[in-house]
Amino acid sequence: xxxxxxxxxxxxxxxxxxxxxxxxxxxxxxxxxxxxxxxxxxxxxxxxxxxxxxxxxxxxxxxxxxxxxxxxxxxxxxxxxxxxxxxxxxxxxxxxxxxxxxxxxxxxxxxxxxxxxxxxxxxxxxxxxxxxxxxxxxxxxxxxxxxxxxxxxxxxxxxxxxxxxxxxxxxxxxxxxxxxxxxxxxxxxxxxxxxxxxxxxxxxxxxxxxxxxxxxxxxxxxxxxxxxxxxxxxxxxxxxxxxxxxxxxxxxxxx
Numbered sequence: 001x002x003x004x005x006x007x008x009x010x011x012x013x014x015x016x017x018x019x020x021x022x023x024x025x026x027x028x029x030x031x032x033x034x035x036x037x038x039x040x041x042x043x044x045x046x047x048x049x050x051x052x053x054x055x056x057x058x059x060x061x062x063x064x065x066x067x068x069x070x071x072x073x074x075x076x077x078x079x080x081x082x083x084x085x086x087x088x089x090x091x092x093x094x095x096x097x098x099x100x101x102x103x104x105x106x107x108x109x110x111x112x113x114x115x116x117x118x119x120x121x122x123x124x125x126x127x128x129x130x131x132x133x134x135x136x137x138x139x140x141x142x143x144x145x146x147x148x149x150x151x152x153x154x155x156x157x158x159x160x161x162x163x164x165x166x167x168x169x170x171x172x173x174x175x176x177x178x179x180x181x182x183x184x185x186x187x188x189x190x191x192x193x194x195x196x197x198x199x200x201x202x203x204x205x206x207x208x209x210x211x212x213x214x215x216x217x218x219x220x221x222x223x224x225x226x227x228x229x230x231x232x233x234x235x236x237x238x239x240x241x242x243x244x245x246x247x248x249x250x251x252x253x254x255x
Contacts, residue, residue: 078226167236190250
């Protein structure tokens with residue numbers, strides 16, 4: 001069942017030696033950057049909160065309600081100036097015909113004037129359609145932004161809040177201190193919608209493997225505060241386990 005996590009024995013040792021970290025780093029080494037995903041064994045909640053506060057305090061602290069970089073909620077529960085056509089709620093059977101590929105951090109990401117992101121600010125790309133296709137675009141775009149210099153703002157505004165997000169922020173900050181960024185870049189080649197409701201979706205991504213063939217993983221998103229946000233796994237990981245894959249069952253992006 002999607003989203004079900006099998007209980008594991010506690011893991012000891014540095015987070016970067018744990019299985020989850022290794023699996024994610026393997027994928028991201030081919031995909032975006034080695035430090036995009038950080039997994040740790042969750043420390044006590046007080047330690048996570050304190051560590052997270054220190055990380056954010058070092059960059060001016062969490063965004064205040066009046067911060068110009070915060071996306072404000074407008075009428076109807078959607079962000080201000082965010083209006084999309086949400087009429088087509090069918091799962092896509094082909095890639096959107098209006099997609100344009102734009103540079104985002106170190107790779108090319110898909111954008112659509114109908115599905116989003118409609119706002120592509122220097123800090124963050126946001127405003128996705130409340131449709132399966134909008135969820136697909138969010139699952140591609142938001143994780144890539146988390147490898148950029150504004151990842152803390154993206155994490156606060158485009159990741160579902162909770163202990164998983166606290167763990168992600170803490171371990172991502174630690175990873176940046178101990179591991180230099182690498183620029184190995186892969187390419188999005190396909191996707192499939194594994195599950196979809198009005199409140200949540202799981203999207204499987206297909207990317208090229210520079211060593212040959214393809215790799216796949218999945219990203220979950222939730223509809224929250226009028227836009228799609230990434231829902232991390234319980235251990236703070238951004239992606240599911242990485243697997244070798246074939247194009248079978250995927251909708252392919254046109255070259």
